[in-house]
Amino acid sequence: MNILVTGGAGYIGSHAVKMLLEDDHHVVVIDDLSTGDKQAVDERAVFYNLSTHEEQAVKQVLTDEKIDAVMHFAAFSLVNESVAHPLKYYHNNIEGTRALIQAMVAANVLTMIFSSTAAVYGEQKTMPIKETAPLSPSNPYGITKKTIEDMLKDVHQAHPAFNYMILRYFNVAGAYHDGSIGENHDPETHLIPNVIKSALFKKPKLKVFGTDYDTTDGSAIRDYIHVEDLIDAHIKALYEATTNKRSDIYNLGSAKGYSVLDIIKATEETLKIPVDYDIKARRAGDPAMLIASHDKIFQDLNWQPTRSLNTMIASAAQYFKKRDDA
Ligand SMILES: NC(=O)c1ccc[n+]([C@@H]2O[C@H](COP(=O)([O-])OP(=O)(O)OC[C@H]3O[C@@H](n4cnc5c(N)ncnc54)[C@H](O)[C@@H]3O)[C@@H](O)[C@H]2O)c1
Known part of the structure; x- marks a missing residue:
């Protein structure tokens, strides 16, 4: 495609x-x-x-390159920045996506695979989080992603031939297996790149935000997914949307929770380097725990992650070492 x-x-x-x-597609960026x-x-x-x-220019690219489907990753995604500069986020994420969809409809390109986020859920009481959980984003970044989800549903309603796959990522980590690209x-x-940089280069010194959460060791728990597993899921979603003409929403996570202190320990063990850190106060709006249920995408698309936390850490470290040598 x-x-x-x-x-x-x-x-x-x-x-x-x-x-x-690698999957033999023609790729335009x-x-x-x-x-x-x-x-x-x-x-x-x-x-x-x-x-x-740039709606007209994007429409021209879609037509000239005979595009079949769009994977839409472009966005601003810093939670703190979105709190300080909400309009920058509303403009880039929401208006930028509206213009892109407009160009797609005009060029008759009717499939979008969209990068959403666990931030659409906000604080949840029930773990693991299912796709049916109520959405209550707690910052402008999460609100922009939820708004785009609504936009995609509305466009599908108005133009049933337009299909979307909304993929809600939990914490993405790791690097390409040859270390050529990474985060x-x-x-x-x-967290993971910051722990690795602190281990390998000793700066900046790592900060742990909050050790007084109601969790086993007091630090916040998150669900980490290797970027290559994440893209495997995108490719499955792409085939589902284009072949079976289906629209749907899926979580992308490992369904496992690791605390901040677990990640530090795993990095120390994987790299065999001690990690020094300072403990700071909790950051406003950081939930104690976020863990995905990935049952739905396993059932529908037979996807589940195959790369471990150690692989995420080792591949990210390999990428940083390569960059440092370059
Ligand atoms: N990294 C994560 O853990 C994570 C988690 C959940 C969701 N996401 C989402 O995944 C997507 C990719 O995240 P990332 O970590 O690769 O971010 P990134 O900042 O590394 O990549 C975003 C890319 O989009 C480009 N871009 C931004 N606005 C643009 C615009 N209007 N037009 C064209 N290009 C534009 C940037 O130059 C950049 O190359 C984002 O939509 C983000 O919200 C990421």
Whole structure:
């Protein structure tokens, strides 16, 4: 198939590009390089430095490249930044996606695989979290993703031939198996890259936010999923949407919870390097625990993650070591 990947120069999008190429698709990327890195885009993909907002130009790319489906990763995704600058998030995530869908409908490209997030759930009482749980995002970032989910449902209602797969990611981690690409945001707010950088380079020193949660060791518990498992699920969802013409919503997580202190211990064991850290107060709006149920996607698409926490840590460390040598 001919697949358009928005945000293909970012962490997750660049992995999608490589894995779609491996699966024999023609891959076209649009990315405005606002947070992404052109170097991360595999050279076999066609690259356009373009924003999702540029509706006419995006429509032209969809038509010229005879695109069959869109994987939409392009977004801003820093929770704290979204609290400080909500309009920046409403504009980029919501308006950018509206323009992209408009271009798709105009070009008769009728399948979107969309990156949603566990942030749409907010704080939940029942674990693991099922797709049917009530949505109550607790920050503007989560609200933008929930709004896009609603937009996709409305467009499908109005144009039944338009299909979507909404994939709600829990915490994505790890790097491509050859270490050529990986996660390196600036600023980096995700735990695993920060623990690894602190272990390998001793700076910045790791901060643990909250050790007084109602959890076994007091630190917050999250569900981590390897980026390659995540993209495997995207490719299954792509075939389901295009072949069976179905729209649906799925969680992407491992259904296992690890505390912040578990991650530090696992990193120390995997890398055989001690990790020094400071304990800080909880951050506002950080739930004690987020664990996905992935029963639905296992039943419908026969997907479940196969890569362990150690593989996530080891692959991310391999990526950082390669970058450091470069
Ligand atoms: N990383 C995670 O753990 C995680 C968890 C849940 C959901 N997500 C979602 O997954 C997606 C990818 O996340 P990531 O970690 O790879 O982020 P990232 O910042 O590394 O990648 C985003 C890419 O999109 C590009 N971009 C942003 N706005 C754009 C626009 N309007 N037009 C064109 N390009 C634009 C950026 O330049 C960047 O290359 C996002 O939608 C994010 O909300 C990520």
